[in-house]
Amino acid sequence: KAGVTQTPRYLIKTRGQQVTLSCSPISGHRSVSWYQQTPGQGLQFLFEYFSETQRNKGNFPGRFSGRQFSNSRSEMNVSTLELGDSALYLCASSLDEGFRVNTEAFFGQGTRLTVV
């Protein structure tokens, strides 16, 4: 079974630009979460999607947005990039069947975004 796939792996953007990152979850997983990871800051939760609906949202500005498609693939978008947005962006999928049973989150390799 293929794991969680994130594309691209590396990205360099200029301040003020926008960027779109993609995440393909494990087949059958309907929950996809996005995290920002910076040195010393751990895993900062961005948002979670389930069945094409945003179910939870972290404390990030509106420049960060996302969506999920009917095949559970998810994208996140960051507009008007700032230098501080440089980070590793991780997505994780889980087999959440809607029964409110906590299950393991499987992470992708991440997209390393550098804003210059």
Place this chain on the structure above:
Amino acid sequence: GENVEQHPSTLSVQEGDSAVIKCTYSDSASNYFPWYKQELGKRPQLIIDIRSNVGEKKDQRIAVTLNKTAKHFSLHITETQPEDSAVYFCAASRGEDSNYQLIWGAGTKLIIKP
């Protein structure tokens, strides 16, 4: 909302010794507590988890204990080896309502000294 605090931020132990990482949580309704290990340059991976209906769980050299009254849980690694060097994250969540979300600790960098 839930808050998870993790200590220490860095832990250095001699190879062969034990390591203990502690997390406290604020939401008494939390019922699921996973631990993830992230090796340098790699993705976080689940190493062990515990649910609120048990107080301890073991898997070879790794164990997790949960004290629901005090609202804290700990990761114990015995007979540490060089490959245990990594960043460890704890998390907590509750699954009974629509706001299910993993709340993460800030991470502990574990260094195993040869």
